[in-house]
Amino acid sequence: MGTVFSSIGGNLLVVLLAVVLYMARRAMLPKPLAGIPYNRDAANKMLGDIPEMVGYIMRTKRIFCWLTSLTARHQSAITQVFVKPASLPWVVVTDPFEAQDILLRRKEFDRTLFYELIGGIIPEQHSHMLSSDARFKYNRSLINHLMAPTFISQVSAPEVYKSICTLIKVLQAKCDIAKGRPFSPHHDIVYAALDAIFSSSFGLPEAESITIHGLEAVSQWKPDIPSNMDVPVKFPDTNVPEMFDAILTIADSVKDTQLSPAPILSGWVLRQFPYMKKAIAIKDNYIRKKAEEAAALIESGDYEPRSAMHSVLLRERELAGKEGRRPDYYKRAISDEFLGFAMAGYDTSATATAWGVKMLTDNPNAQEKLRVALRDAFPQALKERRAPSYQELSKAHIPYLDAVVEEVLRHANAIGFVARKALEDTTVLGHHIPKGTEVLLVANGAGYLEPSINVPDTTRSPGARRGEGKTLTGSWDDKDIGAFRPERWLKTEPASSIVTFDPTAGPQLAFGLGPRSCFGKRLALQALKMQFALITWHFKLLPTPPELSGYDAVQKFAREPIQCYYPSPASVAAPEPSGTQSTELPSGSEMAKSTRLSTSSRGADFEQHLIDHNIYLDNNKSSALNIQYIRDRLRRSRPSLSLSRFSNEDFQAFKRSNATIASEDDVVVEIVPVMCGTNKILSKRNLLFTELEPITDETASKPKPDVFDGACLDDIDKRIRADEHIYPLIIPTKHVHVPVAPNFFLEVKGQSGDPAILMRQACYDGANGARAMHCLQNYGREEPIYDGNAYTFSATYHPGTRTLALYAHHPTAPASSGSKPEYHLTDLPGYYLMSDRQALVDGLTAFRNLRDMAQEFRDGFIRVANAHTQNLVLPYIRKNTPESLQTMLAYG
Ligand code: HEM
Structure with missing residues (x-):
């Protein structure tokens, strides 16, 4: 009897062992992600693709071509390989547009484990840390x-x-x-x-x-x-x-x-x-x-x-x-x-x-x-x-x-490739990708150096669809x-x-x-x-x-x-x-x-380009909240422009000058000085903003306003200027004597210039100015505030239509996480300057008031930002906020 039991017990043990081994093997076997092609043979081996990969490395001393060869083998822009037993597969993607979306916009992807390779040598260097790691942020700030x-x-x-x-x-x-x-x-x-x-x-x-x-x-x-x-x-x-x-x-x-x-x-x-x-x-x-x-x-x-x-x-x-x-x-x-x-x-x-x-x-x-x-x-x-x-x-x-x-x-x-790790469950080219998956974006095969593999646009993630114009290249x-x-x-x-x-x-990757x-x-x-x-x-x-x-x-x-x-x-x-x-x-x-740039603000397609980058030529989405204050300021009388000081001869001289205008240059030489009068505002003409970070993308020509006002470089604290994030938003050129943090712009045209171009240029200049003001306004803040007020202005003058148009520009918060802020243009009163002396005086008054206001806002934000660098902020803001910013609080 005892023998029978011991034989049953022995058999049971063998069966149990077999079950355990079977379960262990199953646990070790690769687990393919649904719908993504892979080597069928490898899926049945505990070592997955390792033997094939190691053989390739031994023969060639490289790994990347093997990864790319899988794309060709499976004729798919997404494949998976099993190179770590009992782990998630690596997913290899060769579709450039999905790759651009993952790298540029998808917050659920971050630094991968691949960089741990160097972690043993340089444990405190930032490249192997996650972007959310406080050490990463600290090192980067250094x-x-x-x-x-x-x-x-x-x-x-x-x-x-x-x-x-x-x-x-x-x-x-x-x-x-x-x-x-x-x-x-x-x-x-x-x-x-x-x-x-x-x-x-x-x-x-x-x-x-x-x-x-x-x-x-x-x-x-x-x-x-x-x-x-x-x-x-x-x-x-x-x-x-x-x-x-x-x-x-x-x-x-x-x-x-x-x-x-x-x-x-x-x-x-x-x-x-x-x-x-x-x-x-x-x-x-x-x-x-x-x-x-x-x-x-x-x-x-x-x-x-x-x-x-x-x-x-x-x-x-x-x-x-x-x-x-x-x-x-x-x-x-x-x-x-x-x-x-x-x-x-x-x-x-x-x-x-x-x-x-x-x-x-x-x-x-x-x-x-x-x-x-x-x-x-x-x-x-x-x-x-x-x-x-x-x-x-x-x-x-x-x-x-x-x-x-x-x-x-x-x-x-x-x-050889750029890699990211999925920090949460997500989707790539229509396939489910579980949290923890390493995604390898290879750039030596289809779509980069070999003919593309056909990928229906709808299978791409929304931000990668070519048909929706979202792609970078x-x-x-x-x-x-x-x-x-x-x-x-x-x-x-x-x-x-x-x-x-x-x-x-x-x-290009x-x-x-x-x-x-x-x-x-x-x-x-x-x-x-x-x-x-x-x-x-x-x-x-x-x-x-x-x-x-x-x-x-x-x-x-x-x-x-x-x-x-x-x-x-x-x-x-x-x-x-x-x-x-x-x-x-x-x-x-x-x-x-020529410059490195291509989408010109003069082209008819520039309006669409601006809209595609959240820059709007109207206030349909958002109106400046301080518009009433601005309008009131435009009407403030100026002694130098009272009818008693601005004579009929002055008016006639202005009309004569306007009548002889041929080119843009003529406007700048003949008309602009009359518009500006005498003042101490720091201003320059016709300079390309070579240093500004593109507000749309690198294809757009850089702004080159006919006239712009800004602050003196020295007015801005050295620490602010040295900040790599701030510099390309507020310092438009390399010249030390050119105004910085510009927030007033004038664009003009010759007699036959296209008014639509003027408007686009003003909108583009204004968005750049609004970004600069917003950056100074928020200097030192953890989270930027968007208060809905306009602190940047532009003006256009067209000698053919004899009209002076004025605009206010303000930013609003990004519409969704990961997108960029939006910039809006709000129309201010326009002026037909030639009907009579009063009309010209009204127009010039509004123009000069607008420049003064821009200067107050600019100087105010610079003072506040400088104060931040000395930890003076709260008491300082209360005491030093300029009159115009104080008043706005009432309007805002
Ligand atoms: C032709 C020369 C270079 C090439 C082709 C190159 C390529 C790359 C690539 C592909 C990455 C990974 C990017 C990603 O994951 O999206 C990277 C990261 C990095 N590179 Fe370069 N690099 C070059 C020169 C340099 C130089 C000169 C420096 C330093 C002065 C540098 C410092 C770094 C650092 C620190 C990272 C990690 C960034 C991070 O983790 O945020 N690289 N490089």
Whole structure:
């Protein structure tokens, strides 16, 4: 009996074990997400797609092409792969428009676990933190200003330019030795990028520059030149200073971990090796020393930023002051941010340059067009047989150069994909995506570099539908989508035939997009433009032998070309004027005249463009709440414009001037001074607002009001101006004497000018002004308030219709979370100026009162914002609110 029971018990145990094993296997088996294609085989294996993926990585040393190949295999813009046992699948998306929506607008997506790879090395750096993490916000507030246009143009970019110039010298020396044979410039490019990032971060004495070491090494080298002209010259490697060596070692460890199936564990194991411990110690000492040097500058009273480190420590001092604590210049967050720059910055930039050298070599037409465009843009440099200076390069707008940079980045795919994690259940291309899913947006396949996969617009998420005009960019033509063709980024203005650069011509994910896109994009683009401009200016890149011209890549920190050979080029360092104007493109001088912009405020479609970006030419959606106050102010009498002072002769003279008007310029010279009278308002005419962040998108031409009023730059507290978020909203140009925070605009036309254009221009100017006022009004507030009042005004005058129109502009809160604020125009009384003297006096009175009012509002908000920086706000506001703002409280 006992035996029977024990045999039953044994059997039961076996069955139970089998059930447990079966259940465990089922739990471990991949769980496909409904409706999204996947490898059927993989779904039946506990290891899912891992064996296939690892096999691919072993063969090719990269992972990204495997991910993209799945799109082609399943013929679907969305696929899933099972690469983590017992976890959610990764979802791979190659539809550019769904990707743009996810990155730009979808709040349910944020930073992914992929960045945890670097968390072991730089735990306090912001790139692996969620956007909601308080540490992320704090770090960003320490470093944001480093990417402000002024900081880049005055501190970082000049250092980058110097590094590129030294690189050119190294390449020149190598060309001279190689005498027509190929050689690899890849290391030199990497070293120059490291020099650039270190010199802008910390300031780099010549003795520490690797590129200078490289130059010395070449000059001392006893050449060993192969007799075969196709065999590459092997130059000796440079003696890499200890600190750079440490950075290269640390960055390499990320490469090793990212291809591992257990990256975080592998990273930890690697960091236990003595060589890694040594590299980390060298890095820590170096950054500490640089922080000590910058802190000593601050202690000696030097507050003018000399390097990124100096500037970040100044910012830490300022934040500490606000928070009532002692500054901590040596905190881990600061040193990790600097190591983060070095790692994120040098390899990506150098890789893009290395790919670019190959692409320009293999596309001699594009190379020549770039050279012609550069020569046309810098005639003085050409005449003086020198390279363009930093000042010349940084000011120039050369559409073909912008186009080459974008096209190189499109093909280079330096960072193989952009990834986001779903923070809640959501939908992608019509499929349910559970919370926690990693979504990989790949940009090396369909829709980017290969013909698109057909995706019905209705399956896209609402913000990604092309039919609803919500997408950021156009799409590429499938016919030549894989070709290297910088021209795809250019477009010709129909009216002027001017060629402009169009950054939204088609999809591009080189820097990611949206709030977590590349932090260093501005600096990287500036550096790449200078690289390609100077390399093309100095050298003619000749074809390399086919066996050195492959396009295979290897995954390191970035996706690097395996072969990058420089064909010992014919130097054109002292170029002769080429005279080889391209027949397909307008001449470079024509291109240089153009700007990067494309949607002109003069075009009839501009009204729709404004509406598409929540800027309305009427007050149908919202009227300014203080309209009655404004109307009352317009009628206030002015002694200088009483009928006793403004004589009939004055009226007749005005009529005569108006009758002789032909052009816009005539209005500005003849009529505008009469309208303005004498006053002390700071005003300028006809300047392009080059520095303002686009209020619609980058395709729109920047505002260029005929007349605008603003404040003096010095009136705004330095801390406000240095704030990277505020600067591009209130400072319209780079000139220190041009008014800032403009909130009054006048637009005029010649006799036959189109009044509809005037109105659109006023609306556009006014929206920019309203944004500036709103930004100052809300400075220092956690949540912005939208009080419904107008603090910005515009006026238009048309000599043909002899009418003066006045408008008020105000913002209202975004209609939905994630959208932008809305801007409304409210009509104020208009004036026909020619009927009689009284009519002219009334019109001029209203015009001058409006300018005065704009000045009061502007000055009031500036005072309040300045007060915030000194924590004076509440008592200060009560005491100092100008009369006009006080009165408004009664109206509001
Ligand atoms: C050609 C050069 C570069 C390329 C192609 C590149 C590309 C990228 C990409 C694709 C991302 C991820 C974006 C996303 O997830 O949406 C990124 C992030 C980042 N990049 Fe770059 N990058 C370049 C240069 C630089 C430079 C020069 C710096 C620093 C000075 C930098 C700093 C960063 C940082 C800090 C992040 C993380 C941002 C965040 O998490 O919010 N990058 N970069």
